[in-house]
Amino acid sequence: MTKGTTMLRPQDTATRETKRLDGIWSFQLDGDSAGRDAGWFGGPLPSPRDMAVPASFNDLTADAAVRDYFGDIWYQRTVRVPRGWADQRIVLHFESATHRATVWVDDHEVVSHEGGYTPFEADVTEFVSPGDEVRITALVNNTLSFQSIPPGVIEDTAAGKAQRYWHDFFNFAGIHRSVWLAATPQARVEDVTVVTGFSGDVGSVDYTVETADSDGLEVRTLLRDATGREVATGTGATGSLSVADVHLWAPGHGYFYDLEVQLVDDTSVVLDTYHQSVGIRTVEVRGTEFLINGDPFYFKGFGMHEDHSTIGKAHSPAHVVQDFELLDWIGANSFRTSHYPYSEDVLDHADRHGIVIIDETAAVGLNMGLGGGIFGGQGYTTFSPETINESTREVHAQAIRELITRDKNHPSVVLWSIANEPESDTEGAEDYFRPLFDVAREADPTRPVGFVNVMLAPHGACRVSQFADVLMLNRYYGWYVHTGDLASAEVAWTEELAGWASEGKPIVITEYGADTLAGNHSLTPQPWSEEYQVDYLDMNHRVFDACEAVVGEHVWNFADFATTSGIMRVDGNKKGAFTRDRKPKAAAFALRRRWRKDA
Ligand code: GCB
Numbered sequence: 001m002t003k004g005t006t007m008l009r010p011q012d013t014a015t016r017e018t019k020r021l022d023g024i025w026s027f028q029l030d031g032d033s034a035g036r037d038a039g040w041f042g043g044p045l046p047s048p049r050d051m052a053v054p055a056s057f058n059d060l061t062a063d064a065a066v067r068d069y070f071g072d073i074w075y076q077r078t079v080r081v082p083r084g085w086a087d088q089r090i091v092l093h094f095e096s097a098t099h100r101a102t103v104w105v106d107d108h109e110v111v112s113h114e115g116g117y118t119p120f121e122a123d124v125t126e127f128v129s130p131g132d133e134v135r136i137t138a139l140v141n142n143t144l145s146f147q148s149i150p151p152g153v154i155e156d157t158a159a160g161k162a163q164r165y166w167h168d169f170f171n172f173a174g175i176h177r178s179v180w181l182a183a184t185p186q187a188r189v190e191d192v193t194v195v196t197g198f199s200g201d202v203g204s205v206d207y208t209v210e211t212a213d214s215d216g217l218e219v220r221t222l223l224r225d226a227t228g229r230e231v232a233t234g235t236g237a238t239g240s241l242s243v244a245d246v247h248l249w250a251p252g253h254g255y256f257y258d259l260e261v262q263l264v265d266d267t268s269v270v271l272d273t274y275h276q277s278v279g280i281r282t283v284e285v286r287g288t289e290f291l292i293n294g295d296p297f298y299f300k301g302f303g304m305h306e307d308h309s310t311i312g313k314a315h316s317p318a319h320v321v322q323d324f325e326l327l328d329w330i331g332a333n334s335f336r337t338s339h340y341p342y343s344e345d346v347l348d349h350a351d352r353h354g355i356v357i358i359d360e361t362a363a364v365g366l367n368m369g370l371g372g373g374i375f376g377g378q379g380y381t382t383f384s385p386e387t388i389n390e391s392t393r394e395v396h397a398q399a400i401r402e403l404i405t406r407d408k409n410h411p412s413v414v415l416w417s418i419a420n421e422p423e424s425d426t427e428g429a430e431d432y433f434r435p436l437f438d439v440a441r442e443a444d445p446t447r448p449v450g451f452v453n454v455m456l457a458p459h460g461a462c463r464v465s466q467f468a469d470v471l472m473l474n475r476y477y478g479w480y481v482h483t484g485d486l487a488s489a490e491v492a493w494t495e496e497l498a499g500w501a502s503e504g505k506p507i508v509i510t511e512y513g514a515d516t517l518a519g520n521h522s523l524t525p526q527p528w529s530e531e532y533q534v535d536y537l538d539m540n541h542r543v544f545d546a547c548e549a550v551v552g553e554h555v556w557n558f559a560d561f562a563t564t565s566g567i568m569r570v571d572g573n574k575k576g577a578f579t580r581d582r583k584p585k586a587a588a589f590a591l592r593r594r595w596r597k598d599a
Contacts, residue, residue: 007121007405008191008274009344010093010182015272017088021079021136021179027051030072030139041104041137045076053077053179056098056172056312070154070163075138075175083131088183090128093121095177095344097140098313099148104137114395115149116142116173117341117362118402142173146387149399150339150365153380166365167339167420168573169305170562172312177343187213189261189274194409195446196280198293203246203280209237209261217271220262223278226255248293249279249411251333254354279351279411285448285469288549290506292356292414299356299508299552300595301332302577306342307561309580315343322582323558324349330577330588331595336452336510336554339364339420341403350412357412358472358510358554360452361399363419366392369456370421383428393432397439404443415470416440416447417510421454424464437467452510455480459499471500474511474556478536484527486539493543501549512540513556513575518585528574530586537587541594555591 010018026048028035040046051057053075058067081090092105098116102109105127113120128134144152144165152165165171191210198204209219221234223241232241247255256277263272284291291297304323306313320343327335334356337346341359350357366388368380380387400418407413418440423429433451440449448469453462455475465471475496478489500507514536515528522529537555544550560576563569572580577588 007119008189009119010091010180011274013273013275015185015270016274017082017085017183019079019082019181021077021181022053023077024050025053025175026074026076027057028074029066029069030074031069033072035072035074036139040074041076041109041135041139042107043135045074045137048074048076051075051174052311053175054177054311054314054316055174056176056314057174058170058172058312059310068163070143070171071141073140073142073174075140076135078133078135079181080133081128081130081181082183085130085183087186088125088130089123089186089188090125091121091180091182091184092124092136093119093180093182094138094175095119095179095315097138097175098142098173099144100141102139104135106135115362115399115402116176118399118406119344136179138175140174142171144171146389147391147395149361149363149392149396151388151392152365165564166367166370168563169307169339170312170564170572172307172562174312174314176306176312176314178315185263185272187211187217187263188272189219189263192259192261192274192276192409194259194276194278196278196411197282198246198248198280201245203243203248205232205241205243205257205259205278205280207234207239207241207259207261211237211263214263217263217265220264222260222262224258224260226257231257243280246280249281249351250293250354251297251356252354254352254412255279256351276409277348277351278409281411283414283447285506288501288504288506288551290414290448290470290508290551297356297414297551299334299358299554301327301334301336301355301554302558303336303338303511303554303556304558305338305561306340306346307559307580312562315345317345320346320349324353324355326558326578326582327355328353330592334358334552334554335558336360336417338510338557341406344406347407347410347412351410355412356414357410358415358417358508359403359407359413360417360420361396361403363396363399363422366419366422367454367456369423370454382423383426383432388432393436397436400436400439401443404440408444414447416444416449417472418449418451420452421474422451422464423457424451424453425457425461426463430463433464434467458496459503465503469505471503471505471507472510473500473507475509476512478539479514479527484525484532486525486535490539490543493540494546497543497547497550501547503549505549506551507547507549508552508554509540509544509550510554511556512537512553515574516576516585516587517570517574518579518583533585533587534590537590555587
């Protein structure tokens with residue numbers, strides 16, 4: 001029942017209406033997985049507590065057993081269907097549920113979805129009556145296995161079963177983004193894809209529209225500029241609109257056209273209408289250059305996380321506004337959605353502010369050579385029939401398709417990252433990844449594709465980089481290796497980078513960073529001090545500036561963030577330029593001096 005290929009985000013238009021279902025839901029953990037057989041969806045949950053949506057559930061109670069819980073989790077609420085929605089097609093839409101969910105409307109199971117960071121929906125028209133209340137029940141599950149993306153494993157310990165995983169951020173879970181009821185006409189626009197270009201001062205918007213229940217109806221498109229002036233029109237499900245005196249979308253300049261897609265009958269009555277924002281821009285890799293609108297682009301910014309105290313991985317407009325203000329303050333022009341697809345609102349915000357995005361799937365931790373930080377063997381073979389196998393690859397392929405389906409029309413997205421730091425120096429890795437690059441290129445022939453390479457597979461050893469258009473490297477010279485010895489780190493890093501540069505592809509340094517406890521100072525270069533973080537970044541910048549093929553630097557991380565506990569982490573990962581509550585460390589000012597020529 002998994003959907004995930006075509007799905008438009010709910011929208012209010014002249015023919016469509018939405019109702020957001022955020023707020024307090026009933027909530028119950030179900031450690032024995034008894035609720036499904038007992039039919040908990042058939043009535044009020046047996047002993048519920050309150051839970052906020054959107055939010056990670058983990059930090060909202062005072063109970064350690066809740067924080068570390070894994071297994072079945074029930075969410076429920078009732079909602080009155082708007083009385084004006086008679087004769088409409090009514091859809092129940094989840095922007096995400098981490099890491100999987102099955103949903104009922106009253107007693108009817110309507111949809112199941114695997115993957116914690118992409119949307120899913122069900123047509124519930126036949127199960128609801130406008131004006132009446134319905135009960136919505138979601139059985140969410142946050143268990144990670146070798147067949148989930150990201151992967152994990154449940155192990156027996158003296159204290160019982162424990163969830164283990166190989167990514168360095170806390171396994172926050174729950175309903176992290178908005179839930180919607182949405183009404184559309186039966187005859188409707190189902191999907192819109194735009195591909196943009198320009199030649200001289202004439203822009204082009206090639207569009208493809210999918211429709212449903214549309215026999216005898218015609219697709220019309222109208223393109224308006226930011227002032228609302230109509231600049232081009234088209235008819236038919238596919239077409240190319242030409243835009244005179246084009247105003248391009250560009251880094252730092254989030255200019256939009258509005259593409260209105262209409263479904264009209266033979267008397268020109270508009271039966272459905274959908275609005276797609278369009279930023280006209282091009283992306284191209286040429287030699288070692290990364291070009292946006294034909295101009296060389298240098299990525300300045302961060303790997304980030306959706307991570308805040310209290311709400312965990314939930315989307316919060318206030319926090320997004322603050323984070324983007326800080327990106328602007330520091331002079332960042334880009335970030336990577338490390339290590340999962342972020343909320344669609346974040347991408348909209350990036351589009352509007354001209355921030356460039358490397359968009360990543362949730363495939364993180366496919367590497368048994370890594371621990372909760374960077375080192376530590378895990379006692380498993382990464383790719384094998386019992387561990388990460390063909391079924392995992394199917395789930396991974398679907399995650400790539402769903403990411404691209406969701407984000408294909410965002411001008412801010414310029415590069416797909418199909419995995420972070422997987423094992424990539426073995427034959428198993430090469431076999432696993434080769435077809436996944438094809439999946440990404442088939443889903444989007446217009447953007448470059450890459451994956452993020454780990455230090456354990458240095459130049460010469462990596463067998464997956466051959467498939468990538470752009471080399472993305474995470475390196476911790478001066479932190480995990482040559483700790484405290486920046487001089488040796490600089491020599492080793494320069495040497496390795498020269499090897500990668502010989503590949504003739506652009507290189508983005510997608511991670512470099514040093515844990516730093518805000519307020520910890522040192523006269524001499526001591527790891528964990530604010531001064532060492534600044535020196536560490538300076539050393540890295542000397543290495544990058546000396547290498548022509550480097551087209552970007554993303555510091556790890558924008559802000560401190562929550563992780564599992566362990567000897568490598570003190571109250572989380574402290575590599576932020578900002579603290580978890582967004583206070584600047586000395587490094588933030590140093591980065592601002594480098595990135596903002598005007599500051
Ligand atoms: C990495 C990972 C990132 C970690 C980081 C670290 O290579 O990609 O998820 O948080 O290192 O700080 O160890």
